[in-house]
Amino acid sequence: MTHAPLPMAADDSERCDAARNRRLLLDAAIGLVDERGADSVTMDAVAARAGVGKGTVFRRFGNRAGLMFALLDHTETELQQAFLFGPPPLGPGAPPLDRLVAFGRARLDLVAVQGEVLRAAENSPVSRFSAPAHAVGLTHVSTLLRQIGVSGDVTLLAYALLAPLEATLVLHLQRDAGMTTERLADGWEDLARRIASA
Amino acid sequence: MTHAPLPMAADDSERCDAARNRRLLLDAAIGLVDERGADSVTMDAVAARAGVGKGTVFRRFGNRAGLMFALLDHTETELQQAFLFGPPPLGPGAPPLDRLVAFGRARLDLVAVQGEVLRAAENSPVSRFSAPAHAVGLTHVSTLLRQIGVSGDVTLLAYALLAPLEATLVLHLQRDAGMTTERLADGWEDLARRIASA
Numbered sequence: 001m002t003h004a005p006l007p008m009a010a011d012d013s014e015r016c017d018a019a020r021n022r023r024l025l026l027d028a029a030i031g032l033v034d035e036r037g038a039d040s041v042t043m044d045a046v047a048a049r050a051g052v053g054k055g056t057v058f059r060r061f062g063n064r065a066g067l068m069f070a071l072l073d074h075t076e077t078e079l080q081q082a083f084l085f086g087p088p089p090l091g092p093g094a095p096p097l098d099r100l101v102a103f104g105r106a107r108l109d110l111v112a113v114q115g116e117v118l119r120a121a122e123n124s125p126v127s128r129f130s131a132p133a134h135a136v137g138l139t140h141v142s143t144l145l146r147q148i149g150v151s152g153d154v155t156l157l158a159y160a161l162l163a164p165l166e167a168t169l170v171l172h173l174q175r176d177a178g179m180t181t182e183r184l185a186d187g188w189e190d191l192a193r194r195i196a197s198a
Numbered sequence: 199m200t201h202a203p204l205p206m207a208a209d210d211s212e213r214c215d216a217a218r219n220r221r222l223l224l225d226a227a228i229g230l231v232d233e234r235g236a237d238s239v240t241m242d243a244v245a246a247r248a249g250v251g252k253g254t255v256f257r258r259f260g261n262r263a264g265l266m267f268a269l270l271d272h273t274e275t276e277l278q279q280a281f282l283f284g285p286p287p288l289g290p291g292a293p294p295l296d297r298l299v300a301f302g303r304a305r306l307d308l309v310a311v312q313g314e315v316l317r318a319a320e321n322s323p324v325s326r327f328s329a330p331a332h333a334v335g336l337t338h339v340s341t342l343l344r345q346i347g348v349s350g351d352v353t354l355l356a357y358a359l360l361a362p363l364e365a366t367l368v369l370h371l372q373r374d375a376g377m378t379t380e381r382l383a384d385g386w387e388d389l390a391r392r393i394a395s396a
Contacts, residue, residue: 156362156385158370164354165359173357187354195389196395 022070024050029071034112041114043067062063076133079110083140097196103140104165104188108181111170146198164187164188216258220268222248227269231241241265274331277308281338293343295394301338302363302386306379309368335360346394355393362386 026052032041043064047054060069076100083103088094089104141158150157165188173179226248230239241262245252259265281301286292288300339356348355361367363386371377 025224071253090282098252129314152388153385156371156377157389159367160358160362160385160389163367164358169357169361179354181352184354187351187358190350191355191358191393194219195392197396 021052021056022060025052025067026071026074029067031072033071038068041067041071072133075110076136079106079134080133082106086132091138096144098139100144100148100161100192100196101189103137104161104192105185107137107165108170108185110187111165111167113166134162145196150196150198161188161192161195164191214318217252219254220258221266223255224251224272228272231269232323236266239265239269264380270331273308274334276333277304278334280304294342295391296360298339298342298346298390298394299387301335302359302390303383305335305363306368306383306386311361332360343394348394348396349359359386359390359393362389 012188025046028046029041031049032045041064043057043061044054046067047057050057050188057067061070068173083099083106085091088102089098090106094102096152138155138158140156145154145157145161170184173184210346210391223244227239228242229247230243241255241263242252244265245255248255255265259268279293286300287296288304289297292300292332306380322348336353336356339359340352343352343355343359368382371382
């Protein structure tokens with residue numbers, strides 16, 4: 001059964017523009033984080049980089065906190081897409097232990113780039129563990145542990161695996177303790193293998 | 199060689215009074231936390247329970263944040279005394295794995311009683327991992343892992359063991375996820391044994 005394409009109403013066209021605008025602004029913000037750190041993401045800087053007026057950024061995100069939240073949401077969604085639907089070893093198709101190790105590395109890479117944004121979200125005590133992103137990660141890690149055949153309190157083991165990946169701790173280890181992302185990733189893989197093999 | 203006791207100067211007497219007063223106020227605050235939760239700890243309530251004027255509490259701690267910090271410091275010091283110098287299995291004399299398991303349980307008991315206070319301190323991103331209390335706990339856990347004979351990146355494994363004991367996560371698991379302290383303690387013991395046995 002085929003449908004003739006519906007004529008695009010003014011509403012749809014506006015929604016298209018809005019989505020395109022939002023993506024343009026988020027790309028500008030991501031570029032700023034990558035190149036100059038999260039502190040450089042101001043409403044002014046995002047507007048300038050995206051080549052739009054400052055009013056557009058304020059209309060879209062309200063304030064800097066709103067922009068940062070949108071950025072975090074976007075980044076988390078991309079990671080979720082990758083582990084749920086992307087290519088192996090992060091996505092389906094690889095052995096579960098390989099997928100678990102890939103998840104830890106992907107999460108650490110994300111923190112390395114956007115740590116400040118994640119950290120700001122984590123330090124809100126109410127939302128830290130009840131954020132949808134945390135719930136999806138928890139379900140994913142629990143599922144992989146069960147597929148590996150890990151016995152015991154799998155939910156708590158999943159929490160224990162996610163805790164050392166939190167941006168606040170990772171940033172402390174990188175900045176204050178001088179550890180490399182590689183060392184953290186190797187350490188997390190070791191942790192995951194110890195939990196999986198017992 | 200013996201010394202005759204020095205006559206007590208007015209200064210010493212004042213210091214004694216100050217220490218006694220401080221202890222009296224902290225005991226009152228601990229009693230309030232135990233019975234009615236950290237939210238109930240106000241300068242007024244502490245003064246009333248200790249049977250002193252409100253001005254005494256303000257002179258001693260400055261404000262509520264100062265009182266909470268003193269309370270946390272006192273509690274952390276008590277736990278440190280217990281694992282460094284107290285009786286086994288928490289203190290010296292027991293096998294290192296038994297001491298490690300006892301440490302996790304003692305830490306969780308502390309969170310159960312004074313979680314709000316600990317959580318308030320943890321959510322200060324600067325001090326969370328650089329607090330002296332965290333450093334002492336990290337050294338203790340690292341030392342026990344080495345005594346057990348754990349190979350690999352022992353420092354990172356110690357961080358991984360401490361992360362699930364953080365008050366913010368523990369309170370979330372207890373309050374939002376409805377887990378008992380017993381379940382958390384058993385889960386942490388399982389984690390410690392997996393890390394130790396691999």
